[in-house]
Every structure is written in C-alpha cells, then in structure tokens.
Amino acid sequence: MTQKIWHSLPEYQALRAVMESGTTAKAAIRLGLSQSAVSRSITSLESRTGRILFERDGGRLVPTDEAAQLNRRLDSLFDALIAIDGPTTPARETLRLTAPPTYAHRFLVAHITSFLKANPHYFISMEVSPSDEVIRGILEGRFDLGVSGVELSRDGVRLTPYRRASAVCVMPTDHPLAGKATIRPQDLHGEPLITLTHRHARRAQLDQVFLAARSQPRLVAEVSTSCAAVDLARAGLGLAVVNPFPVYHYRSNDVVFRAFDCDLTYRSYFVTHDNRPLPAIARAFMRHLRLHTPNDPFSQKA
Numbered sequence: 001m002t003q004k005i006w007h008s009l010p011e012y013q014a015l016r017a018v019m020e021s022g023t024t025a026k027a028a029i030r031l032g033l034s035q036s037a038v039s040r041s042i043t044s045l046e047s048r049t050g051r052i053l054f055e056r057d058g059g060r061l062v063p064t065d066e067a068a069q070l071n072r073r074l075d076s077l078f079d080a081l082i083a084i085d086g087p088t089t090p091a092r093e094t095l096r097l098t099a100p101p102t103y104a105h106r107f108l109v110a111h112i113t114s115f116l117k118a119n120p121h122y123f124i125s126m127e128v129s130p131s132d133e134v135i136r137g138i139l140e141g142r143f144d145l146g147v148s149g150v151e152l153s154r155d156g157v158r159l160t161p162y163r164r165a166s167a168v169c170v171m172p173t174d175h176p177l178a179g180k181a182t183i184r185p186q187d188l189h190g191e192p193l194i195t196l197t198h199r200h201a202r203r204a205q206l207d208q209v210f211l212a213a214r215s216q217p218r219l220v221a222e223v224s225t226s227c228a229a230v231d232l233a234r235a236g237l238g239l240a241v242v243n244p245f246p247v248y249h250y251r252s253n254d255v256v257f258r259a260f261d262c263d264l265t266y267r268s269y270f271v272t273h274d275n276r277p278l279p280a281i282a283r284a285f286m287r288h289l290r291l292h293t294p295n296d297p298f299s300q301k302a
Helices: 009-021 024-031 035-049 065-073 075-085 101-118 131-139 201-212 226-234 280-292
Strands: 054-057 060-063 093-099 122-128 145-148 157-166 168-172 192-196 218-223 239-242 255-260 265-273 299-301
Touching (some): 009 024, 024 035, 060 065, 093 101, 093 131, 093 280, 101 280, 122 280, 131 265, 145 280, 157 280, 192 201, 192 226, 226 239
Parallel strands (some): 093 122, 093 145
Antiparallel strands (some): 157 265
C-alpha cells in the first residue's frame, strides 16, 4: 500500500520565516505566533521529512543545505498563495540586479527593456560591478540576482549555469586570417594580440594555450573586458581571443568571429544567494533571459 504524503502549510511558513529572520523569536513575531509554536513546527517538519534543517550557532539557527533546497522548492507554492490572496493590481516589485560591464552594457540593457515593457508593474535597479563584487554583493544581500562569467565559488552563493561557449578569435573583416573557418594558436604566431589583463584567470589559461602550441603572438594591449578587446580589434589594433557570449550578439559588420582551436570553455551563470528565498521577480527575469537569448554559432544553453 502506498504511503500517503501530506503537507503542512504552517510548517512551511515557519521554515521560510526562520530562514529569512534567523531566529525563532523573530519568526514568531513575523507570523504572529508564539516562539514555542514556531519551534514545534520546525521540529515537526524535521521529523516528518527525516531531515536536519537547522543547526544552532550562538543563539541563531543556521539553515542546512537540506533546508535551503526545501525552501527553494517552496517558491512556487508561496507565489501561488500570493496570486490567490494578493491584491488584484500587482504590487510594484523591485529586482536588485548586478553584472559586470560586458554583460550589463552589451546584453542586459536590451533585455531589461523588453522585460519591463512586458511587466510594467516591475522595477529594476541595476548596478555595474566587477565579477568579484557581483559575488560579494549577492553574499551580503545587497542584490537579488547577478549575472557573471566568472566561476567564483563561495559558501552561501549559488551559481546556476546559463550559457556555455567556446573561445573565438575576433578580427577585422579584411584581416588575412578572416578567410579561415577555424583559427589555430599557431596561426597567431607573430600576430598583434589584444588580451585581458592578468587579473582574469582566462589570461593565464590563454597564455598556456600559446605556450603548449609554441606560438608567440605579439602582445599590443591589455584590457579589462571582452567588450574593449573586440572594440580594439575592430579599430585594427590586432586580434583578440575572447568569450563570444554575449559580445557576439552586438557585433558590428566590420569584425568577424572565428572558432579558436583550443580547450577553453566559458560559462555564464545566474548568481543568487543559496540560503535566501529567490524573489518572484528574479525568477521571472531569469526565465525571460532564457527564453529570449538569441541563438549564435558559438554558445549554447547550459
């Protein structure tokens, strides 16, 4: 006989309240219950699910990974309850968004525009930050959602894969190598090259690619963003090896992108806090990006 599965809304409400407030006392005030009632709900939920959801640390309840995972799965339930019990006119929700310059200026601006036109009751506040500041801002709770192409793993931060891409070589349309479908590292021996600065991990990886191929390009400039590297290539300063996403979508007619024969793989991520509920507007914007990101020859859905 199949065991009947039952659910308790008060238990789920207690879980979310404690996750957001950090103590049963604050959760009790938020829910209008006694502290003991909140504690009983948490204990009952742990007993029913067979999971340890919180660990005590200096008077605070620290959520376990199991609690964070369960809390994320409850997002759709609470969204549905808000839709049922909430006002008929949607409240003006705000998405606090952060991203590095290339993503912000060359990609997100257009998608923010289409998203807000389709959802006029939403509001977006975007801050342009270096990738490490994107991670720090999410971790400190200053932002709801980040977009980044750097794999900076931190406790408390969740990286959700969004796009995957292979390296490309960018050059003016009239460059002698533009006629090749794929550029090899050996093809760039002696060629003027524009690279990212050494603070980028990809710079060291690209240097290793050229070293292994015994190829020595002539370095002419270092820049902090892929966008700047492509602009310098467009101006005829040299070639650049970059992550094609998202700069490929905003290329001009006077540069070409060619596959670069190496093992460099680039990933773009949605950055969220691992232990805080993701606002409905953040999930909506993530869906919007996934649905409306155009296809290109060099990147795919992750």
